[in-house]
Amino acid sequence: MVERQTQAMSAGCRSGLSGPRNVLVIGASTGYGLATRIAAAWGFGANTLGVFFERPPEGKKTATAGYYNSAAFHRRARRDGLHAESVNGDAFSDDVKRETAALIRKDFGKLDLVVYSLAAPRRTNPRDGHTYQSALRPIGQPYTGKTVDLSTRIVADITVEPASQQEIDETVAVMGGEDWQWWIELLIEENLLAAGARTLAYTYVGPKVTWPIYRDGTIGVAKKHLAATARHLDGVLHSRLGGNAWVSVNKAVVTQASAAIPMIPLYVSLLFLVMRRKGLHEGCIEQMRRLAFEHLAAGKTPATDEDGMIRLDDLELRDDVQAEVMELWGRATTENLEQISDLAGFRLDFNNLFGFEVDGVDYEQPTETDLSL
Ligand code: NAD
Numbered sequence: 001m002v003e004r005q006t007q008a009m010s011a012g013c014r015s016g017l018s019g020p021r022n023v024l025v026i027g028a029s030t031g032y033g034l035a036t037r038i039a040a041a042w043g044f045g046a047n048t049l050g051v052f053f054e055r056p057p058e059g060k061k062t063a064t065a066g067y068y069n070s071a072a073f074h075r076r077a078r079r080d081g082l083h084a085e086s087v088n089g090d091a092f093s094d095d096v097k098r099e100t101a102a103l104i105r106k107d108f109g110k111l112d113l114v115v116y117s118l119a120a121p122r123r124t125n126p127r128d129g130h131t132y133q134s135a136l137r138p139i140g141q142p143y144t145g146k147t148v149d150l151s152t153r154i155v156a157d158i159t160v161e162p163a164s165q166q167e168i169d170e171t172v173a174v175m176g177g178e179d180w181q182w183w184i185e186l187l188i189e190e191n192l193l194a195a196g197a198r199t200l201a202y203t204y205v206g207p208k209v210t211w212p213i214y215r216d217g218t219i220g221v222a223k224k225h226l227a228a229t230a231r232h233l234d235g236v237l238h239s240r241l242g243g244n245a246w247v248s249v250n251k252a253v254v255t256q257a258s259a260a261i262p263m264i265p266l267y268v269s270l271l272f273l274v275m276r277r278k279g280l281h282e283g284c285i286e287q288m289r290r291l292a293f294e295h296l297a298a299g300k301t302p303a304t305d306e307d308g309m310i311r312l313d314d315l316e317l318r319d320d321v322q323a324e325v326m327e328l329w330g331r332a333t334t335e336n337l338e339q340i341s342d343l344a345g346f347r348l349d350f351n352n353l354f355g356f357e358v359d360g361v362d363y364e365q366p367t368e369t370d371l372s373l
Helices: 002-014 031-044 065-079 094-107 165-175 178-189 218-241 264-277 284-296 319-331 343-353
Strands: 022-026 047-052 084-088 111-116 122-124 131-133 143-148 155-160 193-203 244-249
Touching: 002 031, 002 065, 002 284, 022 031, 022 094, 022 178, 031 047, 031 065, 031 111, 031 284, 047 065, 047 094, 065 084, 084 094, 094 178, 111 178, 122 165, 131 165, 143 264, 165 218, 178 193, 178 218, 193 218, 218 244, 264 319, 264 343
Parallel strands: 022 047, 022 111, 047 084, 111 193, 193 244
Antiparallel strands: 122 131, 143 155
């Protein structure tokens, strides 16, 4: 995956675009964060510092996929003469924030760009010691909708019960903007942000059919908090450093985080088919390439919507795309799903996340699993 994504970015390097020089990505080992890091490194030649929480190999036990992604990232960065450092630990903790700040001071100087791309099921807040759990639930009433079970491939209705107020509050504590704000406050306090520094976090909006579980559900409340945090940080960065904070609305892709959301695998399987047919398909790296070259390259000010958000989901939400997806959604059943969707593409992307079924890999050959970063 790292190989394919670095290749996808190389064309940009040749185009001579410049961009941020020193980039911190929080949540840098998989999904959008990894693609952001690759886009910054191979798109602009940036020095990158990645923070993530992955299990390293231990004895006979292999590491997590994100650990191997990061090991591959470091290997390729060294080969291509790109400076890269990583901190593997809990980004919500004070220790990891302090360790990262010390590394920035020692090896990077000041940062031009900080990207917050965490997706976590829980967070221990170091200031109150409490561990908060996020929940993916509707609010106010139960929601019944179509979903596909990825292991059995059965399409069926599921009912998700509404969240309690505590579940809403805990989801905001995990996936809202508080921790992002603490990172930026610490970096300002430690004088580690360059003049004009920018920060970004990611969100999803999606079509109406996903709103009860996403936009209008617990995660949606957390994302509203993230958007409010962006407005607050934008004011702070503007007045202190002439900088900015934005939220970027990205399209639906296959990641460990998105596959866990009810309805998303079915929706994404249909979306992929329609977008591929129309020549509009994008994965993480195509999205982050667009973000880098169209919005973050030197001399560019990101284009935003009326709420001040960068919209990378413009192609996903195009009327003609959504009309076709919704028509397919209405008639998707267990019997016809393989024919009317790209479920096979979804499953392949999902397996690829963990290094399985990757094109060109000979799985008969032994491979070293005890890798360092
Ligand atoms: P992902 O699961 O692929 O990546 C999550 C990252 O967070 C990993 O690098 C992981 O190591 C890191 N992480 C988790 N807990 C951590 C902790 N305690 N400390 C340090 N690192 C930790 O997720 P993703 O889908 O790429 O999501 C990233 C962001 O993009 C989220 O804000 C998500 O809402 C947003 N987004 C995702 C989609 C989508 O379809 N996947 C669409 C739009 C927006």
